[in-house]
Amino acid sequence: MMYIKELVAAFAPHRGTALVVSGRAGKYWSEFSEAEFDLPLGDPSMGGHAGFSLGLALAQPDRPVVVFDTEGDLLMNLGILATIAEQAPRNFYYFLMDNECYATTGGQPVPNAQKVAYDAVARACGIERTYAFTEIEQVSKNMATIFANPGPVFVWNKVHPEIENLPIGQRVSWRKRTPAQVINDTRLALEASSKR
Numbered sequence: 683m684m685y686i687k688e689l690v691a692a693f694a695p696h697r698g699t700a701l702v703v704s705g706r707a708g709k710y711w712s713e714f715s716e717a718e719f720d721l722p723l724g725d726p727s728m729g730g731h732a733g734f735s736l737g738l739a740l741a742q743p744d745r746p747v748v749v750f751d752t753e754g755d756l757l758m759n760l761g762i763l764a765t766i767a768e769q770a771p772r773n774f775y776y777f778l779m780d781n782e783c784y785a786t787t788g789g790q791p792v793p794n795a796q797k798v799a800y801d802a803v804a805r806a807c808g809i810e811r812t813y814a815f816t817e818i819e820q821v822s823k824n825m826a827t828i829f830a831n832p833g834p835v836f837v838w839n840k841v842h843p844e845i846e847n848l849p850i851g852q853r854v855s856w857r858k859r860t861p862a863q864v865i866n867d868t869r870l871a872l873e874a875s876s877k878r
Contacts (some may be wrong), residue, residue, distance in 0.1 A: 683784055683817075683840045683841060683842050684815070684816075684817060684821065684839060684840070684842070684843050685818075685841060685842050685844075686706070686707050686710055686750075686779055686841050686842075686844065687710040687713075687775065688810060688818040689707065689750075689779065689818065689821060689839055689841065690704070690707050690710045690711045690714060690750065691710075691714065692818060692821050692822045693715045693748070693777070693825060694715070694824055695718055695817060695825075696826065696828075696829050697715070697748070697787060698746060698760050698829075699719070699736055699746065700745065700746035700747060700748045700775075701742060701745055701746070701747045701748070701868070702715070702718065702719065702748050702749075702750075702803055703731055703734060703735045703738070703747070703748070703749040703750070703825050704720065704750050705731040705749060705750045705751050705752065705755070706750065706751070706752050706779065706785075706786065707750035707777075707779065708750075718867040718868055718870070718871035719745075719868065719871060720864075723747075728754070728755055728758045729747065729755050729756070729757075729758025729759035729762075730755075730759070731749050731750075731751045731755055732751055732755070732756065732759060732762040732763075732766070732776065732834070733759060733762050733765075734749075734751060734808035735747055735748075735749035735751075735774070735776070736762065736765065736766055736774065737767065738769055738770065739771035739773050739774040739833075740769060742773070742872065743767070743771065743772070743773055744773070746773045746774075746775060746829070746833075747771070747773055747774050747775065748775045748777065749774075749775070749776055749777065750777045750779060751776065751777070751778055751779065752778070752779050752780070752781065752784075752785075753778060753780040753781070753792055753795075753798070754784045754785075754792055755799060756800070757792065757793070760803070763803065763804050763807035763808075763809060763836070764807040764808065765837075766769070766807075766809060766834050767804075767807045767808030767809045767834065768808065769834075770833075770834060771833060771834055772832035772833050772834075773832075773833055774833040774834040774835070775828065775829065775834075775835045775837070775838045775846065776804075776834065776835065776836045777835065777839060778800055778838045778839060779838065779839055779841045780795075780800060780838060780839065780840050780841065780842075781841045781842065781843040781844070782795035782796065782843065785843050785844055785845045785846060786846055787846075796868070799814070799838075800811065800814075800836075800838040801814040801836060801838040804836035804838075805836075809834050809835075809836045811831065811833070811834070811835045812835070812836045812837070812838070813828065813835070813836070813837045813838065814838045815837070815838070815839050815840070816839075816840040819838075821839060
């Protein structure tokens with residue numbers, strides 16, 4: 683297994699001009715980047731990262747969109763994989779972080795955690811380019827290939843659980859901008875880049 687911080691570190695050199703929805707990897711991604719094309723929105727609602735990111739990819743077809751999501755989130759909206767496959771955005775890259783538990787809420791086990799092959803689920807939904815990694819060396823070795831070809835791409839990564847037991851209101855916030863600032867910064871940056 684790998685750590686989430688290792689996963690985002692392996693991705694960072696390949697980011698390019700991508701819009702990044704860092705999801706539950708946000709506290710680590712913010713150590714690498716906190717720019718106008720970073721969308722560390724936290725919890726739009728459990729299961730909402732993939733749909734939000736798909737919308738970005740469809741609205742910004744000339745810019746890669748990368749989302750870091752968890753299997754707990756995905757299970758709340760599993761049908762999004764079929765929608766991603768149907769819409770087939772060539773600029774969409776979905777990194778699933780599977781820790782086999784709901785780490786944000788105390789580590790409760792995810793149903794059937796050790797038997798679900800999320801890459802196979804994504805393929806069965808129609809996403810043709812899928813990967814499955816358990817070790818960071820595998821991810822690092824394949825990262826350039828992942829981005830060398832068009833999406834949609836689904837990348838299943840087994841990560842160590844990083845369980846948080848403090849109540850959400852007592853946790854140290856890693857966010858540097860409010861969700862409203864994130865959206866406004868991104869909107870202004872996209873408007874400016876479209877005028878170039």
